[in-house]
Amino acid sequence: MTNQTLKGLPSTIRGGWARLFVVLVTVTMAAVGAARADNLDPRAVVSAFQDELLATMKDAPSLGFDGRYQKLSPAMDEAFDFGQMTKVVIGSGWSKMNDADQRQLAGLFRQFSVSSYASEFSGYNGETFEIAGQHDQGALGTVVETRLVLKDAAPVTLSYLLRPTGQGWKIVDVYLNGTISELARRRDEFTSIIRNQGLDGLIALLKKKNEELARSS
Numbered sequence: 001m002t003n004q005t006l007k008g009l010p011s012t013i014r015g016g017w018a019r020l021f022v023v024l025v026t027v028t029m030a031a032v033g034a035a036r037a038d039n040l041d042p043r044a045v046v047s048a049f050q051d052e053l054l055a056t057m058k059d060a061p062s063l064g065f066d067g068r069y070q071k072l073s074p075a076m077d078e079a080f081d082f083g084q085m086t087k088v089v090i091g092s093g094w095s096k097m098n099d100a101d102q103r104q105l106a107g108l109f110r111q112f113s114v115s116s117y118a119s120e121f122s123g124y125n126g127e128t129f130e131i132a133g134q135h136d137q138g139a140l141g142t143v144v145e146t147r148l149v150l151k152d153a154a155p156v157t158l159s160y161l162l163r164p165t166g167q168g169w170k171i172v173d174v175y176l177n178g179t180i181s182e183l184a185r186r187r188d189e190f191t192s193i194i195r196n197q198g199l200d201g202l203i204a205l206l207k208k209k210n211e212e213l214a215r216s217s
Helices: 003-007 011-038 042-058 060-079 082-096 099-120 182-216
Strands: 128-136 142-149 156-165 168-176
Touching: 042 060, 042 128, 042 142, 042 156, 042 168, 060 099, 060 182, 082 099, 082 168, 082 182, 099 182, 168 182
Parallel strands: none
Antiparallel strands: 128 142, 142 156, 156 168
8 A cells, every 4th residue: 555545544544454464464474583582403503502601701890790690681581492401310219200390490490590690700800712613413403612711710611402493402411521511410300309309399400599699799
């Protein structure tokens, strides 16, 4: 419909068309943005996350823990599949839990993950991140190898395992020095707590860890 045609319509109808046009443009732009995010390859997902992590490190002192947490939170939601990661660290006990318990644990594990990054990456001393390579691991997923280059020490190898999801490629595990799985380490700890103290014991542990990370940073 042209501008000339719109001029011939009553003002109320013209206003309705104008509002509809704005809605359609907004929805279209959002869809394009989502499609672009979903189409990011594993290497780009990791690179975008590390860029935000590095920016947070550079502003770490002025941000404080809360500021770092707020800055990293959306970036990690975009890059990580916390739902899948929670299932893995809980193990076989996950399927025995009700929906409310699963949601609570997933939320606590997400908070713990973001808090850990906000606590550990609390300063900047000239560090940089480098993408070292990308390797298809078949059904397991795709591994993106990176290096955290330190100013006065040997680089630290960080490898990210990603899998495709309905929201694009997502990180599901991180390997320190290429071999030490973060999820395997957490799973050993969490399943032991569930076995000895039950679900309530794990919930209490995660709450305690989150409080300690916030206080110590």
